[in-house]
Amino acid sequence: MPPKHTRPQLVWSEKYTRPHTAPRTLVEQRALSHQATDDRPDAPRENLLIQGDNLLALEALEPQYAARIKCVFIDPPYNTGQTFEHYDDDVAHARWLSMMRDRLVVLHRLLAEDGSIWITIDDHEAHYLKVLADEVFGRANFIGTVVWEKADSPRMDAQFLSSRHDFVLVYSKNREHASFNPLPVTELPKHYNRRDDNGRAYYLKPLRAMGGQGETRAARPNLYFSMTAPDGTEVYPKRQDGTDGAWRWSREKVARESARIEWTRSRGRGWSPNYRIYAKTNQTRPPESIWFHTDVGSNRTSKAEVKRVLPDAAPFGTPKPEALLQRILHIATDPGDLVLDSFAGSGTTGAVAHKMGRRWILVELGAHCLTHTHPRMVRVVDGEDPGGISAAVDWRGGGGFRFFHLAPSASRSEPTGS
Numbered sequence: 001m002p003p004k005h006t007r008p009q010l011v012w013s014e015k016y017t018r019p020h021t022a023p024r025t026l027v028e029q030r031a032l033s034h035q036a037t038d039d040r041p042d043a044p045r046e047n048l049l050i051q052g053d054n055l056l057a058l059e060a061l062e063p064q065y066a067a068r069i070k071c072v073f074i075d076p077p078y079n080t081g082q083t084f085e086h087y088d089d090d091v092a093h094a095r096w097l098s099m100m101r102d103r104l105v106v107l108h109r110l111l112a113e114d115g116s117i118w119i120t121i122d123d124h125e126a127h128y129l130k131v132l133a134d135e136v137f138g139r140a141n142f143i144g145t146v147v148w149e150k151a152d153s154p155r156m157d158a159q160f161l162s163s164r165h166d167f168v169l170v171y172s173k174n175r176e177h178a179s180f181n182p183l184p185v186t187e188l189p190k191h192y193n194r195r196d197d198n199g200r201a202y203y204l205k206p207l208r209a210m211g212g213q214g215e216t217r218a219a220r221p222n223l224y225f226s227m228t229a230p231d232g233t234e235v236y237p238k239r240q241d242g243t244d245g246a247w248r249w250s251r252e253k254v255a256r257e258s259a260r261i262e263w264t265r266s267r268g269r270g271w272s273p274n275y276r277i278y279a280k281t282n283q284t285r286p287p288e289s290i291w292f293h294t295d296v297g298s299n300r301t302s303k304a305e306v307k308r309v310l311p312d313a314a315p316f317g318t319p320k321p322e323a324l325l326q327r328i329l330h331i332a333t334d335p336g337d338l339v340l341d342s343f344a345g346s347g348t349t350g351a352v353a354h355k356m357g358r359r360w361i362l363v364e365l366g367a368h369c370l371t372h373t374h375p376r377m378v379r380v381v382d383g384e385d386p387g388g389i390s391a392a393v394d395w396r397g398g399g400g401f402r403f404f405h406l407a408p409s410a411s412r413s414e415p416t417g418s
């Protein structure tokens with residue numbers, strides 16, 4: 001029976017019919033675990049690749065991992081109506097909503113209080129998913145939507161609009177406790193157009209005060225004094241109309257910061273002092289809500305990455321680029337944090353988390369868990385994946401992981417302890 005609600009919400013047939021799943025256990029398949037006995041102190045203790053349905057797997061993980069996952073990234077089937085080589089992406093709308101709701105509810109319980117969940121989606125279900133996720137995570141915990149530029153060129157056969165983007169919906173478990181890492185500023189704004197002898201970027205700003213009440217001698221008499229130009233002439237601050245102006249700096253600051261002062265000469269005005277504004281070397285910026293393929297890769301990039309790491313496997317149709325995951329994990333996690341992807345596909349999230357020193361749990365249902373996800377993670381561990389973000393993070397291999405499948409609840413093998 002639908003409960004009485006005061007808040008607006010999504011309703012669909014079967015919404016109030018929940019599956020009754022018998023509890024399942026995770027059983028290690030040691031032959032497929034890889035370097036998992038590595039007991040060096042810096043080795044990750046807790047990387048799990050699980051083959052099976054993710055609802056059952058998430059429920060099996062819950063006793064040990066409830067409120068411990070720092071970042072969930074999921075890239076579920078978008079319900080595009082297509083059949084991909086490795087999975088079917090065409091289910092009834094209501095069934096898709098139930099499928100997502102059941103999994104989001106458990107993912108919510110697995111998330112740590114300071115954790116976040118990132119969900120990729122496109123126009124087919126994005127707006128329904130937003131309302132559904134509001135219900136599970138709470139509207140107040142919605143952080144925002146990232147628009148990822150997934151395509152680098154238009155599809156010439158598009159009937160109306162050539163879709164260039166996917167969405168990434170971002171929720172915190174608890175907005176009060178969430179904190180995101182800023183991004184490093186790698187590109188300087190164009191106006192930092194000069195370099196000093198040490199190669200540090202800066203731009204020049206006139207030392208004469210301009211604009212506002214403080215630009216006149218009358219207003220700031222102590223900032224009216226002469227400065228000596230490179231040719232020995234004494235220069236006073238003069239306004240455009242020739243009347244007496246003021247410097248921005250006091251005599252004391254001019255003496256103290258003389259290394260930052262640089263003189264320029266123009267025909268009409270003669271010598272003018274300027275001061276250098278240096279670019280901060282460790283500048284950061286908050287992540288913005290549009291992510292371009294030139295920064296985080298496109299669908300073309302990701303297909304090439306999987307082809308490179310798995311040259312003998314059938315091409316995987318819908319991977320995500322490693323740089324996209326790198327940005328998400330940089331923002332949402334710190335080294336050592338636990339990352340979970342329960343729609344693992346070719347294993348991009350695991351590969352990136354591993355190379356970035358995060359611990360990870362992947363769940364994949366399809367047979368490609370054995371033909372793609374598993375061999376990809378083996379190559380990452382063995383340092384045989386030179387593509388993706390490997391060069392950027394100087395990845396050379398290391399660590400290990402354990403492989404599990406789902407079995408009926410009788411025999412229980414705890415994934416790990418930490």
Ligand SMILES: C[S@@+](CC[C@H](N)C(=O)[O-])C[C@H]1O[C@@H](n2cnc3c(N)ncnc32)[C@H](O)[C@@H]1O
Nearest residue numbers: 053054075087319320343345346347348365366
């Ligand atoms: C869009 S793909 C994910 C691709 C992945 N992000 C990557 O970079 O390769 C979605 C994946 O979810 C898997 N999947 C669908 N339903 C599932 C379920 N109930 N349990 C586990 N995996 C499932 C599919 O087999 C498919 O591999």
